[in-house]
Structures are given as structure tokens and as C-alpha cells.
Amino acid sequence: MQSIPVILAMAGGPGGPQQQQSPAFMFVWMGLMIAIFYFILIRPQQRREKERRKLLEEIKAGDRVVFGGGILGIVAGVKEKTFTIKVADNVRLEVARHAVTQVLPKGEAPAEETSK
Numbered sequence: 806m807q808s809i810p811v812i813l814a815m816a817g818g819p820g821g822p823q824q825q826q827s828p829a830f831m832f833v834w835m836g837l838m839i840a841i842f843y844f845i846l847i848r849p850q851q852r853r854e855k856e857r858r859k860l861l862e863e864i865k866a867g868d869r870v871v872f873g874g875g876i877l878g879i880v881a882g883v884k885e886k887t888f889t890i891k892v893a894d895n896v897r898l899e900v901a902r903h904a905v906t907q908v909l910p911k912g913e914a915p916a917e918e919t920s921k
């Protein structure tokens with residue numbers, strides 16, 4: 806009579822004999838995961854960055870802007886990498902172009918930030 810461990814070893818494990826999957830299946834599965842990752846994470850981020858670059862390129866003198874630190878001002882001068890903004894009478898600041906978070910229409914208050 807054979808012992809129970811020998812019988813289980815011959816059976817191939819708890820689920821019966823194991824079948825190996827095709828290597829092609831693994832590559833298809835990995836390709837599918839990469840495609841999902843691209844369409845859920847990378848593509849929307851690229852679209853937002855493209856819209857942001859367009860927003861920064863379209864800013865001109867006279868536009869009301871909000872900066873990352875919460876400063877509100879009116880653009881008085883535009884340079885390649887900076888803006889000169891007027892924040893009060895006789896008060897002008899030079900700030901980095903990438904610090905702009907919003908461009909406000911005339912008379913509109915800044916919108917609340919939402920996480921994207």
C-alpha cells in the first residue's frame with residue numbers, strides 16, 4: 806500500500822495536473838496592461854500639459870492671472886520666461902511664467918482648485 810504523500814505527489818498538486826500557459830499569452834497580457842496604463846494615466850496627463858502650454862503662450866499684457874502662491878495680478882509685461890505683474894498701485898513683481906495657475910476673465914473671482 807502506498808502512503809498518502811506519494812499519492813499526492815503523483816497527482817500533481819491540489820488542483821490536479823498543471824498545464825503551462827503559452828508564452829504568447831504572457832506577452833499579450835503585458836501588452837494589454839501597458840495599453841491600459843497609457844490610456845488611463847499617460848495620455849490624459851499629456852493632454853492637460855498641452856492645454857497648460859497653450860494657456861501660458863496666450864497670456865498677454867492686461868490679462869488677470871492667479872499664481873501658484875495665490876497672488877492675483879494684472880500682466881504688465883511679457884518676457885520669454887517671466888511676467889511682470891501689477892499687484893497694486895506702483896507695485897510690480899516679476900514672476901516665473903510657469904507659476905501661473907489660472908487666467909481670469911475681467912471681473913471674475915478665482916475658482917477653487919480641484920484635484921485632477
